[in-house]
Amino acid sequence: MFRINRILGGIVIGIFLSAFILAACGGAPASKSSGEVQITVDEFKVTSSQTTFQTGVPYHFVIANKGTTPHEVLIMPPATAGMTADQIQALKSSALVGITGDDLTAGATKTMDYTFTKAYPAGSLEFACHLPGHYEAGMNLPIEVK
Numbered sequence: 703m704f705r706i707n708r709i710l711g712g713i714v715i716g717i718f719l720s721a722f723i724l725a726a727c728g729g730a731p732a733s734k735s736s737g738e739v740q741i742t743v744d745e746f747k748v749t750s751s752q753t754t755f756q757t758g759v760p761y762h763f764v765i766a767n768k769g770t771t772p773h774e775v776l777i778m779p780p781a782t783a784g785m786t787a788d789q790i791q792a793l794k795s796s797a798l799v800g801i802t803g804d805d806l807t808a809g810a811t812k813t814m815d816y817t818f819t820k821a822y823p824a825g826s827l828e829f830a831c832h833l834p835g836h837y838e839a840g841m842n843l844p845i846e847v848k
Contacts, residue, residue: 737755738761739752739763740766741764741766742768743831744767744768744769744773745771746831746836746841748829748831753845754846754847754848755818755846755847757818763813763814763816765812765813766810767806770808772803772808772833773833774803774831774832774833775831776801776830777797777800777827778793778800778830780826780844794832798827800814803833821848824846825844827846828843829845
């Protein structure tokens with residue numbers, strides 16, 4: 703009986719010391735942590751706490767519509783001058799991810815999670831709102847993915 707108590711006591715002390723050492727050293731090694739990105743839209747601009755991103759990092763986008771009308775935030779290639787409504791709609795279908803105007807009503811805050819899987823040089827992606835007249839009024843913000 704004495705021998706079993708001694709063995710159990712040694713195990714308990716070993717567990718305690720291991721926990722103490724891990725806590726003192728910061729615990730297990732950290733993995734890539736997700737980055738929270740704050741995006742604000744209103745009439746008629748897009749602002750973001752971050753515009754340069756890394757591949758393989760999970761991002762949590764918090765999108766707040768501070769405006770008085772619905773807006774949308776899509777991560778997509780930029781539109782070019784003179785595109786028709788049909789061309790814009792086709793371009794929107796190439797969006798990587800986004801929140802549409804139906805979901806981002808005035809005063810709403812929505813979230814989306816996304817991990818970029820490949821690099822995109824500056825000028826090839828942007829945060830954009832393509833509700834009628836919004837993009838033309840300046841609702842886009844170029845981003846880069848390294």
